[in-house]
Amino acid sequence: MSIFISSLISVLIALIFLGFIILSLGDDPFEAYWQLVSWAMGTVPGLIQSLVSMMPLLFTSLGVLIAFKMKLWNIGAEGQFQMGAFAATWGALYLFPNIHNPWVMIPLLMILGAAFGAFWGFLPGIMRAYLGVNEILSTLMLNYVAIYWVNYLTYGPWKGAGSYNFPITAKFPQSAILPQYGSGGLNFGIIISIIMAFFVLYLVKYTKFGFHLEIAGDNLRAGEYAGINVKKLIILAMVIGGAISGIGGMAEMSGVLFRLQPNFSPGYGYTAVIIAWLARLDPIATIVVSFFFGALLVGSQQLQLFMQIPSSLINAFNGILLFSLLASEVFMRYRIRVVRS
Amino acid sequence: MSEKILELKNISKSFSNLIANDSVDFDLKKGEIHALLGENGAGKTTLMNILYGIYKPDAGEIFLDGKKIVISSPRDAIENGIGMIQQHFSLVPSFSVVQNVALGLKEMGIIPDLSKIRKKIIELSDRYKISVEPDAKIWQLSAGEQQRVEIIKLLYVKSKIMILDEPTAILTPQEAKGLFETIKEMTANEASVIFISHKLKEVLEISDRVTVLRHGRVIGTVETKGTNENDLARMMVGRDVVLKTDKKPSHPSKPILEIENIHVMGDKGIEAVRGVSLEVRGGEILGIAGVEGNGQRELGEAIYGLRNYTGNIFINGSKVRPGDVLERIKNHVAYIPQDRKADALCGGLPVYKNLFMKAFSSPIFSFNPYFFYPEKLREPSEKVVKEFSIAASSVDQEVKFLSGGNMQKVVLAREIKSHPKLIIAVHPTRGLDVGAEEFVYNVLLAQKEKGTAILLIAGDLYEIFNLSDRVGVLYEGQIIGYSEPDESHIEEIGLMMAGVKK
Numbered sequence: 001m002s003i004f005i006s007s008l009i010s011v012l013i014a015l016i017f018l019g020f021i022i023l024s025l026g027d028d029p030f031e032a033y034w035q036l037v038s039w040a041m042g043t044v045p046g047l048i049q050s051l052v053s054m055m056p057l058l059f060t061s062l063g064v065l066i067a068f069k070m071k072l073w074n075i076g077a078e079g080q081f082q083m084g085a086f087a088a089t090w091g092a093l094y095l096f097p098n099i100h101n102p103w104v105m106i107p108l109l110m111i112l113g114a115a116f117g118a119f120w121g122f123l124p125g126i127m128r129a130y131l132g133v134n135e136i137l138s139t140l141m142l143n144y145v146a147i148y149w150v151n152y153l154t155y156g157p158w159k160g161a162g163s164y165n166f167p168i169t170a171k172f173p174q175s176a177i178l179p180q181y182g183s184g185g186l187n188f189g190i191i192i193s194i195i196m197a198f199f200v201l202y203l204v205k206y207t208k209f210g211f212h213l214e215i216a217g218d219n220l221r222a223g224e225y226a227g228i229n230v231k232k233l234i235i236l237a238m239v240i241g242g243a244i245s246g247i248g249g250m251a252e253m254s255g256v257l258f259r260l261q262p263n264f265s266p267g268y269g270y271t272a273v274i275i276a277w278l279a280r281l282d283p284i285a286t287i288v289v290s291f292f293f294g295a296l297l298v299g300s301q302q303l304q305l306f307m308q309i310p311s312s313l314i315n316a317f318n319g320i321l322l323f324s325l326l327a328s329e330v331f332m333r334y335r336i337r338v339v340r341s
Numbered sequence: 342m343s344e345k346i347l348e349l350k351n352i353s354k355s356f357s358n359l360i361a362n363d364s365v366d367f368d369l370k371k372g373e374i375h376a377l378l379g380e381n382g383a384g385k386t387t388l389m390n391i392l393y394g395i396y397k398p399d400a401g402e403i404f405l406d407g408k409k410i411v412i413s414s415p416r417d418a419i420e421n422g423i424g425m426i427q428q429h430f431s432l433v434p435s436f437s438v439v440q441n442v443a444l445g446l447k448e449m450g451i452i453p454d455l456s457k458i459r460k461k462i463i464e465l466s467d468r469y470k471i472s473v474e475p476d477a478k479i480w481q482l483s484a485g486e487q488q489r490v491e492i493i494k495l496l497y498v499k500s501k502i503m504i505l506d507e508p509t510a511i512l513t514p515q516e517a518k519g520l521f522e523t524i525k526e527m528t529a530n531e532a533s534v535i536f537i538s539h540k541l542k543e544v545l546e547i548s549d550r551v552t553v554l555r556h557g558r559v560i561g562t563v564e565t566k567g568t569n570e571n572d573l574a575r576m577m578v579g580r581d582v583v584l585k586t587d588k589k590p591s592h593p594s595k596p597i598l599e600i601e602n603i604h605v606m607g608d609k610g611i612e613a614v615r616g617v618s619l620e621v622r623g624g625e626i627l628g629i630a631g632v633e634g635n636g637q638r639e640l641g642e643a644i645y646g647l648r649n650y651t652g653n654i655f656i657n658g659s660k661v662r663p664g665d666v667l668e669r670i671k672n673h674v675a676y677i678p679q680d681r682k683a684d685a686l687c688g689g690l691p692v693y694k695n696l697f698m699k700a701f702s703s704p705i706f707s708f709n710p711y712f713f714y715p716e717k718l719r720e721p722s723e724k725v726v727k728e729f730s731i732a733a734s735s736v737d738q739e740v741k742f743l744s745g746g747n748m749q750k751v752v753l754a755r756e757i758k759s760h761p762k763l764i765i766a767v768h769p770t771r772g773l774d775v776g777a778e779e780f781v782y783n784v785l786l787a788q789k790e791k792g793t794a795i796l797l798i799a800g801d802l803y804e805i806f807n808l809s810d811r812v813g814v815l816y817e818g819q820i821i822g823y824s825e826p827d828e829s830h831i832e833e834i835g836l837m838m839a840g841v842k843k
Contacts, residue, residue, distance in 0.1 A: 208701045208710035215698055218687035224647060225678070225685050227667040227702030 003280050006328040010278070014321035021316060027307055035306055036299035046298060048184035052256060053294030054287075056081065056265065058193040059248025060272035061279070061286045062200045063117075063241040067135075068281055069204055070217040070237050072128070076139025078269025079146035080120040080242040084113035084249025086150055089158070089169055089260040092176035092253070105175040109250050117246015118239045120146060125238030129231035135238070143269065151262045160259065168261040178255040189255030194287060196244060201283040203240070213237060245269065266297065267315070274322045344371045345407075346533055347392075347423075347502055352401035354387055361387040363557040364401070369502060369535060372528045376536045376544040376565070379554035380577055380774035382744065385537045386428075388554070389504050392535075393425040394418040419445075424500030426491045428507050434480040438462065438473055438490050442497055458497075465496050469526045484511040484634060485519075492523060503527065504535045509543055510800065513632050514835035521547050539577075541570045542803075553577055578775045589790065591810050593622035596658075597763045597794035598644070603652030605636070605643040605818075613639035614650070615818035621763070626785070626795040628809030628826055630802055632838050636818035637798045638679055641767040644796070645669055645676040647684075657762060670702045675761035677752055679768045685752045688741030692733050693722035695740050696755050703759050729754040730780075746777030753784055764788060767798045782808060802834065816840045 019029035039046040060077035067074035091112045092105070099105045124138035151167075160170035179188040204210035216223030216230055223230050248268075257264055275293055279285035300314035347369040354362040361384045369375050377385045390396045392403065394412040403410055405421055412418050418425070432441050442462060443453045462475045471489045479487060488508060495503050505524075509517045524534055524547060538544050544551055545565060552562040553576040560576045598621040607613030614636040621627045631637060642648035646666040654661050656672045669676075678684040686695055697718045700706050722736040731750045733743055740748060749769070756764065766785065770778040785808060789795055798815075799805050805812055806826045813820045814837035821837045824830045 205715075206713055208708070208713055211694075211700065211713060211715065214690065214694070215687055218689045219683070221684050222687050222698065224666060225645075225676070226698040227670040229667070 006331070007278050007280065007325070010321060010324040010328050013324040014317050017320045018313065018317045021313060022309060025309060027309060032303060032307060032309060035302050036296065039302050040295040040298040045184055046295075048182070048186050049298045050291060050295035051190050052185040052187070053297045054291045055190045055193045055255065055294075056248050056252045056268040057271055057275060057293050057297075058197060058287060058290040059251065060245045060269045061275040061290055062193075062196055062283060063121075063243075063245035063248070064269075064272050065200065065276045065279075065281050065283065065286060066204065066213070066241040066244070067121075067237045068276055069210075069213045070233065071220075072234060072237055073136045074121070074124070074139050074238060074241055075136060075270070075273055076120060076124060076142050076242070077245045077272045078265065078267060079139070079143035080117040080245035081249040081252070081265060081269050082143075082146040082150050083116040083120045084246030085253045085260060085264065086146070086153065086249070087112040087116035087246065088176075088250035088253040089172075092172045093158070093170055097173075100173075100175050102175045102177075105173075106178065106254065109176060109254060110247055113246045113250025113253075114243040115246070117249065118243040120246070121238035121240075121242020122235060125235040128238075129234040150260060150264075154260055154262050158260065166261075169259045172254060172258045176254055177258060178251065180255075185256060187255035189251035192251060193248070196247070197283045197287050200244070204283065209233075209236065245272075271318055274318055274325070277322065277325050345369065346371045346405065348404040348407075349388070349392065350402045350404070352388060352391060352403075353399045354384075354391060354396060355399060360557050362391070362398070365554070365557070365559050367552055367559070367562075369533050371533055372531055373550065374524060374528055374534045374536055374548045376538060376548035376551045377554065378538060378541070378544050378551050378573060378577060380539055380776075382746075382774060383554040383577075384557040385539075385554055386506060387557075389425060389506060389535065389537060392418065393423060393504060419498060419500070422499065422501035423504070424495035424498065424502070425504040426488065426495065426506060426508060428510065430487050430491055432479045432487055432490060435478060437476050437478050438482075438493070439475045441479060441490060442494050445494055445498065461497065462493055465493055469496065469523055469530075471523055484632065485513070485516040488512070488520070489523075492527075496527070500532065502533050502535065504537070506537045507539070508536070509538070509540070511633055513838040514802070514831060515839055516632075517543065540801075541573050541577075544573070545570065555579060574775070588786070588807070591625050591789060593625040593810070594792060595623060596620045597623050597656065598796060599653075599655040599658075600644070601653040601655075603640075603643060603650045603654065605639045605648055605650045607636070607639050613818050614643065616652075617815075617818070617820055619813060619820060621794040621796050623762070623794050624789060624792045625811070626789055626797050626809040628805035628812045629796065629798040629815050629820075630805050630812055630834055630838060631800075631815035633800050635815050637767060637800075637815060639818075640815070641676070641678065641765050641796075641798055644765050645674065645678075667702050670699060670759075671704050673704065673760060673762040675756035675759055675764045677749075677756060677764065677766040677769050679771065681748055681752045682741075686740050686748060689739055691737045691739055692726065692731070692743075692751060693718045693736040695751050696722045696725055696736075696758075698755065699759065705759055725754050725758060746773045749773055749777065749781065753781060757784060757788065761788070761793055764793055764795045765798070766795065768800055769797070770799075770801070770804060802831065814838055 022029040022032045040050050060081050063077045063080060064074050088109045091109045096105060096108060120142055123142060124135045127133035127138055128135045154167040154169060158169045160168055204213060212228045212233055215226060216228055216233055220230060271293055275286060275289045279289040296314055300311040303309040304311040345368050349365065349367040352362050352365045365388055379385045387396065391398045394414045394417050403412060410421060439455050439459045439462060443455060443458050459475050466473050471492060473489050473493060508520060512520060528534055536548055548565045550562060551565055551573065553560040555577060600617060600619050602616050602618050603614060604612055604616060605614035617640060639648060643650040644654060646664055646669045649663050656674060661668050682688065694715060700708050701710060719736050726733060726736055729750045732747050740751060770781050785795060797809055806828060809826045812824050812826045812834060814822055814834060816837060821842055824834050
């Protein structure tokens with residue numbers, strides 16, 4: 001219960017902070033808050049858009065959650081997500097030009113996306129397990145490698161025909177596109193992401209793997225003592241997390257964007273870190289929090305549209321939120337008392 | 342001798358809902374050695390930390406030479422002539438003895454006059470017969486020598502009241518004797534000493550008066566001359582205690598653990614175990630004595646597979662691989678490590694998960710790795726908690742909120758329940774009160790009778806005498822010799838602990 005309250009207080013602090021920034025821009029913060037939520041959560045098209053934004057956030061949050069359970073600070077979901085998107089594009093446009101059956105194509109792309117995401121998790125995993133390389137640094141660095149790799153491809157060899165020299169690839173063939181519902185962008189990927197949340201719940205709560213994550217996450221030495229192969233577990237946690245983020249990248253391509261382009265992610269993988277924390281590493285709570293952040297993303301575009309407030313303000317909000325979340329960890333553990341001498 | 346130089350009146354201190362000191366009265370006469378006796382967790386160290394200014398008391402007053410004083414930091418304490426040697430020394434390892442003494446001085450200035458300090462150190466060590474090498478670096482010194490440096494530091498600032506917190510824990514019997522002589526020399530020079538301990542024998546040997554604490558309260562203060570071991574034990578525990586366990590003759594069977602010439606690296610990159618060979622048979626307890634830091638920890642970890650080694654280890658006749666804990670567990674090896682909180686427990690997890698930490702490694706369980714319901718562990722855990730009388734509010738309580746004794750019981754319960762053929766126990770009663778100690782002894786002895794091989798690595802010689810059938814002494818990573826686990830051999834064992842071969 002106190003965990004829930006501290007999360008709520010963190011959100012409140014971030015909102016207050018956001019209010020001051022908006023005030024300093026000369027706008028009314030309450031009107032801005034209203035703009036932030038009214039359309040994204042109060043209208044059907046807004047809700048649909050929020051769900052669409054939720055999907056990549058949910059995948060990446062679930063990806064980092066697994067490593068976080070073990071106190072591995074995997075902040076590489078962004079790179080794993082982009083590698084998954086890259087792999088899906090590669091498969092859809094270059095590897096399988098002769099596959100026209102979506103029942104074959106989609107699973108193939110999903111496996112490809114998972115494999116590349118997993119590989120992007122495996123690298124920092126193996127470096128951490130055997131060489132003691134700090135995973136925070138290695139995952140962060142690999143994000144840039146992935147981002148620039150996508151940039152290179154889209155500006156260079158993969159620049160699509162008929163893109164009018166814009167750095168975008170050709171559109172995915174129909175067989176590589178996930179089922180769509182209506183015209184608002186609602187797609188099957190959203191369902192996969194929610195199924196994934198339940199799968200992660202099963203994984204962390206009802207399997208040997210999850211039990212070992214819990215033990216090693218609480219005390220690594222005790223994990224070794226209990227006969228757990230901690231090195232293998234570190235790599236496994238990074239690989240599984242990477243695969244989930246990679247599937248997220250694939251779903252974003254096949255379900256929403258249908259073509260690879262630079263900056264196609266507004267930093268989903270970074271926001272995922274905040275979401276996983278705010279949900280206190282609970283996969284089901286992660287669904288709810290991801291939706292909230294998806295709505296926020298949609299709402300921030302409304303802000304820009306109607307109040308000319310830069311939508312990147314939401315990044316400042318996210319930053320403050322993570323900051324107050326981490327601070328609340330401290331306050332939950334310690335009490336501050338004034339001692340008069 | 343009768344003049345009171347220090348008086349603590351009505352000192353109370355609590356930590357959230359734990360009462361560490363409950364209106365404690367304590368006084369110290371000039372030139373006296375006053376022992377503060379009590380089980381672990383009785384509040385001895387808390388009381389002294391209040392006197393030394395580390396904790397602020399919730400209530401109570403401190404009088405020095407009849408004048409009321411307030412001590413709000415160790416600096417205040419030192420200025421009032423109160424010095425304390427804590428269980429963990431506060432020395433800078435890369436500095437020399439002279440530099441360490443200089444560090445604490447007020448009149449040090451920007452460029453300290455080290456030669457003056459050096460001269461005074463030599464003077465002090467001559468007068469009090471404390472042998473220290475002023476230019477040696479701290480890391481080169483043994484624990485006993487480092488303790489002497491701490492004493493010099495106190496003498497240097499002319500402390501009138503010296504608090505020694507469990508000073509003999511790290512010493513050989515001979516070194517302890519030397520320490521006692523130093524203490525007596527200090528009291529002859531008008532200093533007064535508060536001697537904290539939970540060991541009855543040494544309290545009877547060194548002190549003039551004894552104050553016994555139990556659960557944060559003073560049970561009584563007695564003249565040492567007018568008391569004895571049994572009386573003090575009863576005051577400490579609140580009931581009669583059997584100090585001698587009843588050790589039945591053992592019937593050793595075939596060797597369960599065989600070690601051939603193993604070498605193990607320590608954390609500092611220095612070889613900590615240098616060619617140890619030994620054998621433990623089923624149904625016997627082999628005690629390994631030695632001053633701490635002579636390779637005990639490394640030896641235990643190597644046998645259990647937590648640390649790499651060269652050489653051979655056989656369990657039940659088959660060779661095991663270095664660094665493979667799982668293989669040990671599969672072969673029914675149980676391990677009770679020295680630092681159970683850091684090595685064998687997950688503090689943030691509930692009791693029931695800790696009891697089943699080896700759910701997927703121990704051969705006695707067969708859980709499905711893909712359909713595992715931790716909730717189902719609750720019921721069997723409740724039984725174990727009852728059987729081992731673990732004082733937890735429920736099996737859901739996080740282990741970090743248990744007392745040291747109950748933590749040890751959780752480890753013990755888990756390890757004993759795995760039907761071990763070999764138990765490696767390193768300092769199994771460290772930090773436990775007499776009651777819990779008795780419990781651990783009985784469990785280990787019962788296991789021995791069942792035919793389990795037990796390797797007991799302990800610092801407390803009486804523990805080894807109480808339990809083991811043979812004693813080996815570990816000195817600088819080697820077994821320097823074997824002896825009989827009997828008090829009549831204490832001299833011989835002590836010499837071996839100091840490195841003197843038979």
